[in-house]
Amino acid sequence: MKTLVVIGLGNIATRHRKNLRYLMPKAKIYAVSASGRRVNSHVEYADEVLNSIEQIIPLNPDLVIIASPATFHAEHAIPLIEAKIPLLIEKPVCTSVEQATQLEHLSQQHQTPTAVGYCLRFMPTAQKLKALLIDNVIGEVFHCSCSVGQYLPHWRPTKDYRQTVSANAHLGGGALLELSHELDYLQWLFGDWQVSHAILRQSKQLNLQVEDIADVTLHNSSGVICQLHMDFLQQPAQRHCVIVGSLGRIEWDLIENSLTQYSIEGKKQHYWEPEWDRNLMYIEMLNAFINVASENSSETFATQNIASITAATNTVRLIETIKNSAQYVGEA
Missing domain, CATH: 3.30.360.10 (Dihydrodipicolinate Reductase; domain 2)
Structure with a gap:
């Protein structure tokens, strides 16, 4: 069974969880608050809610979507990239060139598939x-x-x-x-x-x-x-x-x-x-990311049309x- 994680509880995170449920109905989907706050209530389209980013890595998920505010993207992405967990990061990838370049270099160093959500x-x-x-x-x-x-x-x-x-x-x-x-x-x-x-x-x-x-x-x-x-x-x-x-x-x-x-x-x-239906472009983007995550090659990024970490x-x-x-x- 696939294990999927979406970081963030806002509108775009909800859309991603819903679309993941549609594409992989048997997967286990985890939600995580972007701020790390404890969430006691039910989160739509999530099977379980994690209380911290640190809980993600031991799950060894098949992919993670980062849908937190852009100023948190680097903080959330770095440990996941280092753990070689495929990442789809909502746009913009970061708010500074310094942070974006750091993620790009880490992604290349650890050979972690990393895409950005330009739908x-x-x-x-x-x-x-x-x-x-x-x-x-x-x-x-x-x-x-x-x-x-x-x-x-x-x-x-x-x-x-x-x-x-x-x-x-x-x-x-x-x-x-x-x-x-x-x-x-x-x-x-x-x-x-x-x-x-x-x-x-x-x-x-x-x-x-x-x-x-x-x-x-x-x-x-x-x-x-x-x-x-x-x-x-x-x-x-x-x-x-x-x-x-x-x-x-x-x-x-x-x-x-x-x-x-x-x-x-x-x-x-x-x-x-x-x-x-504009939601179809989000579904197509997720399909492309799933292909990229499974093959992890520059050629796959080009053929799938998804934005790479370098492009972002x-x-x-x-x-x-x-x-x-x-x-x-x-x-x-």
Whole structure:
């Protein structure tokens, strides 16, 4: 019987436990509080609750998912990596390059399969977009424009948004870290980026001590320019990416789950399924991680499309470069 552990008791941890139960109904699933506090009540989709991180290693679990706040990821991951227990760490992998690099090196040293939960890679439109770019359907790519925005108080309606991870720097909050999916998929699609210009802003709408708006211009070695916008303010939410090439453009709407190509020959709808069950991308990510955990090779990471610890470290490094080079508006 499989033994599985999920660290964290928040919404994403509950989702992971539920999906693990669906994928492996006969497995024994343990839940652990991220803070190490004793939990006396029943935890949904868990067979048993552990009272400390230290109790995990003697169980020799088949895999562990770390769904604690990002500032705790290194603390929780290090002993598990050293014990060679396969890990899926929720994004971002850490809040500093120093910690992310430490986990990357330990993972390589101990040959521990370590992946990071950038689930947007598992949207069907994301998979199709990558294939279209590999096939050069829009020719040489010149430019991309990516934008993501959602009103923070609507993210978790049952909680005071000011008390959430997203709103607090000491928990890894701010638009760049919380919305880092965009930076991950841009590197997954196009490779490494350099920062040309960045402005980070603190609006008066939410009264946060972290950036709630980020505007960044990036460039890569192929000459592609990317303009990226992120915010915690938009109502209703929007998330899209437009890629312009010598033979046309592709528009990707992540909320509508649509992918449309435009060329001189007209419009081609490659995908459109707005009612698609978004939980499927989490299930596909778990399936990919299970494959990676069982085979533990760099080739498996590439074929499964799951974010490796190295890719996630590069994302944290890019965020740190943006923060260090940015012009700040407000107090962020």
